[in-house]
Amino acid sequence: MQELRDKVAVVTGGASGIGLALAHALLREGMAVVVADIEVAALDAAVADLASVGGTVAGIRTDVSDFNSVSELADEVYRIHGACHVLCNNAGVGAPSAKVWATTPNDWRWVFGVNVTGVVNGILAFVPRMLDAGHEGHIVNTSSPDGPISPLPSASVYAASKAAVSTLTECLAAQFQADGVALRASVFYPSGGLLRTGLWTAERTRPAELARERPRETTPMTPESLEEMAKQAGRELRWQPLDDLAHLVVAGIKDERFVMMLDLDQTAETLRTRAAAIEKGELPVTMSHPG
Numbered sequence: 402m403q404e405l406r407d408k409v410a411v412v413t414g415g416a417s418g419i420g421l422a423l424a425h426a427l428l429r430e431g432m433a434v435v436v437a438d439i440e441v442a443a444l445d446a447a448v449a450d451l452a453s454v455g456g457t458v459a460g461i462r463t464d465v466s467d468f469n470s471v472s473e474l475a476d477e478v479y480r481i482h483g484a485c486h487v488l489c490n491n492a493g494v495g496a497p498s499a500k501v502w503a504t505t506p507n508d509w510r511w512v513f514g515v516n517v518t519g520v521v522n523g524i525l526a527f528v529p530r531m532l533d534a535g536h537e538g539h540i541v542n543t544s545s546p547d548g549p550i551s552p553l554p555s556a557s558v559y560a561a562s563k564a565a566v567s568t569l570t571e572c573l574a575a576q577f578q579a580d581g582v583a584l585r586a587s588v589f590y591p592s593g594g595l596l597r598t599g600l601w602t603a604e605r606t607r608p609a610e611l612a613r614e615r616p617r618e619t620t621p622m623t624p625e626s627l628e629e630m631a632k633q634a635g636r637e638l639r640w641q642p643l644d645d646l647a648h649l650v651v652a653g654i655k656d657e658r659f660v661m662m663l664d665l666d667q668t669a670e671t672l673r674t675r676a677a678a679i680e681k682g683e684l685p686v687t688m689s690h691p692g
């Protein structure tokens with residue numbers, strides 16, 4: 402979709418981090434932007450921040466893990482704007498690191514509910530209307546290198562959820578292509594270094610009814626604690642600017658790129674190394690990845 406001006410974008414998880422950077426970038430393209438998020442205070446602050454730059458922006462409190470909530474979001478977007486051209490299924494959370502057998506059922510319910518069912522709910526609520534409208538449109542699903550490219554064993558719940566996001570996006574894009582419709586789907590891999598976002602404190606949005614059934618065994622890390630550790634080790638951390646990632650997504654929508662990711666050469670090398678192990682029937686070596 403070459404021309405974004407005066408079209409409509411919806412960004413889930415748009416109240417902070419990567420989603421907020423995406424909302425800014427889409428607004429700068431002249432799109433009307435609807436930000437959907439579960440955190441009301443952050444959503445209000447994000448809308449005020451976006452509106453101060455200018456353009457058409459609205460915030461709608463949404464729980465992506467609940468189909469009715471996402472369906473109401475779609476109703477509201479179509480009531481206000483009569484269309485949706487770009488849907489960024491970006492909301493995501495991560496459970497505490499744990500051995501797979503030390504995760505708890507609620508870790509899986511919560512993370513898969515937001516990261517996987519949340520993306521599916523966006524597709525179910527918006528894509529039929531976008532298809533009916535017959536115009537160009539783009540679905541961007543936020544995955545992570547941690548999972549589909551190279552899973553971190555300590556982050557099993559998150560890694561598995563993101564592998565699911567990548568697979569379902571590939572199916573979706575292939576179905577759009579096979580049907581010859583004007584919609585495109587892309588998988589977006591935030592990468593390029595450490596990201597200063599709210600993902601480090603994702604448990605702040607965890608519903609009480611999906612609390613861990615036993616206390617976490619690992620200490621939560623924050624950008625501040627990581628920086629302190631790096632300082633003590635005499636190293637400097639590389640924080641990837643979120644705006645660069647947002648620009649990458651905008652460019653990817655315009656160029657109709659299926660994979661939106663920095664460091665693709667490094668990623669291809671990682672995948673080749675993994676494929677070589679798989680070819681021999683071996684467990685792929687865990688690689689560090691740029692995410």
Ligand SMILES: NC(=O)c1ccc[n+]([C@@H]2O[C@H](COP(=O)([O-])OP(=O)(O)OC[C@H]3O[C@@H](n4cnc5c(N)ncnc54)[C@H](O)[C@@H]3O)[C@@H](O)[C@H]2O)c1
Pocket residue numbers: 413414415416417418419420437438439440443463464465466491492493494515543544545546590591592595596597598599600601603606692
């Ligand atoms: N930060 C990273 O290192 C990194 C790396 C790769 C991928 N990602 C992915 O990027 C996406 C954005 O995360 P971020 O890093 O900007 O973190 P973030 O916490 O800053 O943003 C995530 C947003 O999702 C919202 N959210 C959480 N649960 C929700 C729900 N049920 N319904 C609606 N909104 C909900 C949060 O309130 C928050 O505003 C996520 O999908 C994440 O998995 C992040």
